[in-house]
Amino acid sequence: MISVTGLARTFTTKTGPVEAVRGIDFEVREGEILGLLGPNGAGKTTTLRMISTLIEPTAGDAVVSGADLLRDPRLVRSRIGYVAQGGATHDEELVIDELVLQARLFGLSKRSAVANAESLLHTLDLDGLGGRKCKQLSGGQRRRVDIALGLVHQPNLIYLDEPTTGLDPQSRANLWDHIRSLRERGTTIVLTTHYLDEADALCDRILVMDHGEIVAEGTPDELKRRISGDVISLEISPELAARAVEVADGALELRSQLTEGHLVHLTVEKGDAAVVPLLHALQSAGIVPGSLTVKRPSLDDVFLTVTGRSLRDGDQG
Numbered sequence: 001m002i003s004v005t006g007l008a009r010t011f012t013t014k015t016g017p018v019e020a021v022r023g024i025d026f027e028v029r030e031g032e033i034l035g036l037l038g039p040n041g042a043g044k045t046t047t048l049r050m051i052s053t054l055i056e057p058t059a060g061d062a063v064v065s066g067a068d069l070l071r072d073p074r075l076v077r078s079r080i081g082y083v084a085q086g087g088a089t090h091d092e093e094l095v096i097d098e099l100v101l102q103a104r105l106f107g108l109s110k111r112s113a114v115a116n117a118e119s120l121l122h123t124l125d126l127d128g129l130g131g132r133k134c135k136q137l138s139g140g141q142r143r144r145v146d147i148a149l150g151l152v153h154q155p156n157l158i159y160l161d162e163p164t165t166g167l168d169p170q171s172r173a174n175l176w177d178h179i180r181s182l183r184e185r186g187t188t189i190v191l192t193t194h195y196l197d198e199a200d201a202l203c204d205r206i207l208v209m210d211h212g213e214i215v216a217e218g219t220p221d222e223l224k225r226r227i228s229g230d231v232i233s234l235e236i237s238p239e240l241a242a243r244a245v246e247v248a249d250g251a252l253e254l255r256s257q258l259t260e261g262h263l264v265h266l267t268v269e270k271g272d273a274a275v276v277p278l279l280h281a282l283q284s285a286g287i288v289p290g291s292l293t294v295k296r297p298s299l300d301d302v303f304l305t306v307t308g309r310s311l312r313d314g315d316q317g
């Protein structure tokens with residue numbers, strides 16, 4: 001459905017060039033939900049904007065839904081739906097008017113526009129809300145109208161930029177269901193997210209992005225399997241961290257270790273079996289951890305392993 005080669009974008013700013021996307025290659029298969037996962041500034045939005053023709057790449061090319069990105073941008077645009085981060089609805093407009101206008105902008109007849117709008121309101125569980133002003137909707141409802149706007153000209157490919165940011169947990173779960181049901185109806189979906197749980201729950205495949213590059217790729221399970229072993233996290237004051245790692249290394253077969261502030265993460269083959277010998281060794285060295293947790297690898301651990309940083313930290317920074 002999408003084939004991207006060497007796609008790059010450098011922005012010129014007062015403080016010098018910013019290499020937002022540094023020559024990436026990827027494919028999107030028909031009917032899948034592909035997630036671009038990464039912290040703020042990783043290059044996810046820039047990638048989406050390039051493959052939707054909103055900004056020009058500095059280098060590289062792509063074929064999107066059978067149309068060439070650089071040579072046939074209008075055809076690309078007609079075949080995709082793009083739902084931007086902030087949405088595109090206007091407070092004072094009626095929901096139905098927004099949808100019909102959007103469909104008309106794509107050249108649909110009045111009749112088809114109304115029919116598509118009504119049908120999408122039904123699909124996205126917005127029955128009876130067409131006559132409301134956009135500002136009279138809840139956050140989750142309004143986000144679904146954004147998605148309807150992206151679909152009203154009936155593309156079979158839709159891009160969702162951070163679809164659930166700002167929604168409460170219940171509305172997020174509800175929107176996930178809707179996104180899944182779009183896939184069931186045959187729509188191919190590319191979405192960006194910096195939520196690990198979202199990528200894990202929703203995506204068939206994930207591209208992990210960092211600093212404008214794809215640093216890992218696979219299904220959520222494949223990515224997690226790449227990190228074999230369990231992670232033991234110890235809460236320890238930073239001045240004792242190096243000594244604690246030394247002691248742990250003497251007592252266990254460590255696969256890897258990482259210190260982040262008050263936390264020391266140790267990767268071992270079997271977490272449960274390692275806890276008692278580890279605590280004994282630490283105690284003998286006079287180190288008492290504030291807490292100890294053992295967990296199976298998560299997507300965050302994958303991110304930690306491939307980038308040396310936690311996605312959560314990158315997220316806050």
Ligand SMILES: Nc1ncnc2c1ncn2[C@@H]1O[C@H](COP(=O)(O)OP(=O)(O)OP(=O)(O)O)[C@@H](O)[C@H]1O
Nearest residue numbers: 011013018020038039040041042043044045046047
């Ligand atoms: N128009 C622009 N001019 C200059 N720099 C830009 C521009 N747009 C994006 N950037 C920079 O490019 C980099 C990638 O930004 P991008 O928005 O693609 O990241 P992102 O992964 O989508 O992040 P977020 O999760 O915050 O949306 C960042 O360093 C950003 O500051």
